[in-house]
Amino acid sequence: MEKILEVNDLHISFDTYGGEVKAVRGVTFDLKKGETLAIVGESGSGKSVTTRALARLIPSPPGRIKQGEILFDGKDLAKLKEKEMQQIRGKDISTIFQDPMTSLNPTMKIGNQIMEGLIKHQKMSRAQAKSRAIELLELVGLPNPTERINQYPHQFSGGQRQRVVIAIALACNPKILIADEPTTALDVTIQAQILELMKDIQKKTESSIIFITHDLGVVANVADRVAVMYAGKIVEIGTVDEIFYNPKHPYTWGLLGSMPTLDSTEDSLIAIPGSPPDMLKPPKGDAFAPRNEYALEIDKEMEPPMFKVSDTHYAATWLLHEYAPDIEPPEAVKRRMKGFAQTGAGESKEGERP
Amino acid sequence: MARYILQRLGYMLLTLFLIATFSFFLMKMLPGSPMKAEEKLSEAQLEILYEKYNLDDPVPVQYINYLGNLVQGDLGVSFQLNNQPVTDLLASRIPVSAHLGFQAMILGTILGMLLGLVAAVRNNSWIDYTSNVISVIGISIPSFIFAGLLQYFVGVKLGLLPIAFWEGFKHTIMPTIALAIFPLAIAARFLRTEMIEVLGSDYIVTARAKGVTKGGIMFKHGLRNALIPLVTVMGPMAVSLMTGTLVIEQIFSIPGIGEQFVTSVTTNDFPVIMGTTLFFAFFFILIILVIDILYGIIDPRIRLAGGKD
Helix, strand or coil: CEEEEEEEEEEEEEECCCCEEEEEEEEEEEEEECCEEEEECCCCCCHHHHHHHHCCCCCCCCCCCCCEEECCCEEHHHHCCCCHHHHECCCCCCEEECCCCCCCCCCCHHHHHHHHHHHHCCCHHHHHHHHHHHHHHHHHCCCCCCHHCCCCHHHHHHHHHHHHHHHHCCCCCCCCEECCCCCCCCHHHHHHHHHHHHHHHHHHHHCEEEECCCCCHHHHHHHHEEEEEEECCEEEEEEEHHHHHCCCCCHHHHHHHHCCCCCCCCCCCCCCCCCCCCCCEEEEECCCCHCCCCCCCCHHHCCCCCCCCCCEEECCCCHHCCCCCCCCCCCHHHHHHHHHHHHHHHHHHCCCCC | HHHHHHHHHHHHHHHHHHHHHHHHHHHHHHCCHHHEEEEEEEECHHHHHHHHHHCCCCCCHHHHHHHHHHHHCCCCEEECCCCCEEHHHHHHHHHHHHHHHHHHHHHHHHHHHHHHHHHHHCCCCCHHHHHHHHHHHEEEEEEHHHHHHHHHHHHHHHHCCCCCCCHHHHHHHHHHHHHHCCCCHHHHHHHHHHHHHHCCHHHHHHHCCCCCCHHHHHHHHHHHHHHHHHCCCCCCHHHHHCCCCCCCHHHHCCCCCCHHHHHHHCCCCCHHHHHHHHHHHHHHHHHHHHHHHHHHHHHHHHCCCCCCC
């Protein structure tokens, strides 16, 4: 499959009064045409920073891309000038943000907010842009688009606003759509609608989606591949099935174990003890080691490299080293894994995957 | 919208009536009379004067008479200035003050907004610090000091501009600058603070994610959202500048209303005090109405119920 985006060894730091916060410490992944890559991880793991960096939306100062490359369309986005980047943002790479209540300009008609990108990137006249905006609102399922286009954000509900935000992001048929927790701020029934909508649109437009979330239920629903981030690094990456049925990294076990499911009433949730490391002083060795009951001695000394599990599945844990003891995931997680197999997490995507 | 404005105008009349009533009775409670101020008049002379101006009537009668005249647009005559009608007095004095105040307000607001915008965009740079210093100076140093400095350096030393009187545009330049510094400082501070907050909000990131240019971010997305607090402070300030500024008018010998108002207070010149008070009140209420309408134009969320988008 054709690669549309390649991120190599990306480092992002924020210069603060307290020192340099190393938010992203060497992230490497690629994105293929038409696929959905989910990035999961707890708050502060660097997932939002990573994806914002793809569109160069990190405020600088204090943020900066320290090292690494973001290859898109033959260009290294990490090195583009702001002016050149403005040509790519909204046109090739669009972003859907988390909170629809605050991500629309309250003093601008939503029509104008949608049309803005069209006029800029596609050189449309106002009239053309307007009819395209109406089409887009229809596409995202807002009733009465011709009327609603002249309304302001406060006249829309949260779910409707998120549809508008999606319409803005889709306006110029972007090749890559970055969805930064697009459903987190919505209530559950609306969440499902928005997810369906995004899947639907992806089928029509064939864009690639990077989906950031900490909700593994959402991941199972939408993603083709999953990258698990911890402390500014990808610790495990693989297809949805590989991550759900055959996770290798203890942190992924922890995530799966802490995920509530309807059919696992007898299990209590397994919390991952401790809290993420201070990124001002990232620990030596494996950043997850202090919270990891399966940590080996070497974890305290040396960071694990990415071990290959299969062609598509990699994990950064010493447990995969040939000398490492054979450690099984905890019972509860195993039961979960079995549960996923029965309920068929990721199965909805099975047929579509080439 | 038209209904709303009519309604507001109705309230405005009511407010003016109340203000007229209060200030009338308050003034009657003051000791002293307009005729006692300077000249030494005999009892008989005073009585003649009282009778002439109907000051010997019982207060309620005077009040009714005053209101009756007021409704007909007659504010009475000044006791001090050779029986000049108060309306004439206001008509000759107010345009001068309003002209000066308006010029200062426009100059101060525009420069202040530019300064605030640049300071917000170059947050924590030398430009921001400079703007900060200018604002602190503008807010803390009274305008008459600037007026004096301008007169001395620009007027006397350099001889570029006339230092006094009101005889043409040249004469307005220095008082305008002296008066503009305060609104400039306020506008710069308010806009900077608000702009920094707005530029950090989510919808600005959305706009950037659309590929909007820096200029578009600032003017199309940022400025409008940052204007509300500015409008709130600048409105009343416009009133106080345009209704005469005693000190500046004195320093530059400008025949404005501010100077006249103070004189009338010290001489118990009731009709002039009343007329000026009512005019100030009217102007203030009018500006508040304008501000309320502006709010709705700037921010659709506070657009008036029943009004059309």
